[in-house]
Amino acid sequence: MTWTxxxxxxxxxxxxxxxxxGTVGLLRFPDAASRLHALTKADNVGLGFVALAAALQWGSLVVAAKIAAVWLFAILAAGTSAQLMARVARQDDGDGP
Amino acid sequence: MTATFELILCVMILGTACVALFVRDFLTAIAFFVVFGNLLGLAWLAMGAVNVALAEIAIGAGVTGVLLVLTRSRLLALGEEIACGPARPWLRLGAAAACSAFTTLLAAAVLSIAPGDDLAPVVDGLMPRIGLDNPVTGVLMAFRAYDTLLESFVLLGALVAVWSLAPPAAWPQPPVALRMADPAALNVAGSFGRLLLPVALVMAAYLVWVGSDRPGGAFQGGTVLAGGFLLAAMGGAIGLPRSDDPRLRWALVAGPLVFLAIGLAGAATGRFLAYPDGTAKALIVTIEYVLAFSIGVTLALLVAGPPARAGTGP
Structure with missing residues (x-):
């Protein structure tokens, strides 16, 4: 087993x-906001670690850059959808926007 | 890819398919359908069919998922009840029998392909003559180009069919606006759409360009473009065009038309859809770029739906 x-x-x-x-949080947290918090934050860090591992495994700078782009877009999409879902969830709870 | 991974993937594909079929709630079914499509893409990837994986994830899971979600909200806006009560037993049995027969037929067809099938070396031998490295693009754009030509017209026909559902009073208004009604949500979606549309343009151009040598191509690039258009429209960054806008009409027919024109030019110099020696790659890339643009616009408008009177819909 090498250091890589x-x-x-x-x-x-x-x-x-x-x-x-993140998954435990999604299943165990009581309301929509904290569930979204668990999903987007923990999963994006998890994806970051997996992306780093994949980039290291490939050992190529070009591939690493592509993987980094994938990670950035995943974060962006997760953040945007979490914002939108949290808004819908708050309206459904009757709190108002 | 190990056998364990493939086994787990198979179980997950079957599981998500079952949930999508049997769950009562329509939105849950759509969510599982999208997950199913993504897992299916992974399965294609595990088999080394990257082109198919890209198409499955972009079209099968992505665009179809959005289409289903929008269909649901349209039906709800019309006051339709989306409920699937228990079907009659004979209907279930009949559907099960028909699907089983079809699956058996498909499996028999796949298994009948001999392992040492001779098609791959034939294609590999012909590839240098068209100057491309991706055999899938070679088959789609050169050896079986008429299939792809017809497909591009089928897509156009589908949009005509959707447009023909427009009420007479609505013609030729734009489709129901996709922009979000809630101002704060529109703000969030707007920043996302404005950021993503240019990225989608670059990504689509890249996918078409690498399609000559590596996985990618007009349909994959076009779908990415459609995704960018739809996100920008949902965020209010772009509006939807009127259905009689001449620029829109040209954007829709440009791809199939250029393809047909180059095919007819080939007919004038030899055979229909045959490229003269040495020009194949340039012609194919030209067709693919125009086709990708038309596919992007067509797919986005297919999702947007038929023309509607202003102020109606979701």
Whole structure:
């Protein structure tokens, strides 16, 4: 096992941990806002770790840049949809916007 | 890709398909359908069919998912009840029998392809003559170009069919605006759409360009473009065009028309849809760029729906 393999394994484990934490949060948190918080924040960190692991595994700067772009767009999409969903959820609760 | 991964993927595909079919709530069914499409894309990727994976995720999961969600909100706005009560037993049995028979037929067809099938070497041998490296693009744009030509007209026909559903009073107004009604939501979606539309343009151009040598192509690029258009329209960054706008009409027919014109020019010099030696790649890339633009506009308008009178709809 080389140092790269070790780093990839560690990064993947860290990613899995954050994904698991996000999923537990989605299932256990009481209301929509905290569930969205768990989903978007923890999952984006998890995705970041998995993306780092994939980039390291490939060992190419071009591929790493593409993976970084994927991660950025995933964050952007998650943030936007979380904002929109939180708004709908608040309206459904009757709090008003 | 290990066998364990493929087995888990198969189970997840079947599981999401079952949930999408059996769940009562329409929105949940759509969500699971989109997940199903993405997993199916992963399965294509695991088999090395990257072109198919891209098309499945972009068209099968992405655009179709948006189409279904919008269909739901239109039906709700019309006051329709979206409920699926228990079907009659004979109907269920009949559907199950028909689907099983069709699946068996498909499986038999797939299994009948011999492992040492001779088509791949034939295509590989012909590829240098058209100057492309991606065999899928070679098949779609050169060896079976008439299939793709007809497909592009089918897409146009689908839009004509959707437009023909417009009430007479609404013609030729634009479709129901996709922009979000809530001002704060519109703000969020607007920034997202304004940011993403130029990125989608670059991404679509890139996908068409690499399509000559690596996975990508007109349909994948066109779908990304359609996604950009739709997000920008939802955020209010762009409006939807009137259905009799001449620029819109030209944008819709440009792709199929250029394809047909180049095909007819080939007929004048030899055979229909045959490219003269040495010009194949340039002609194919030209067709693909125009076609991708037309596909993008057509798909976006297919999702937007028929022309409607201002102030109606969701």
């Amino acid at each position: 393999d070790l780093a990839v394994t560690l990064l993947l484990s860290a990613g899995l941990f954050f994904y698991a934490a």
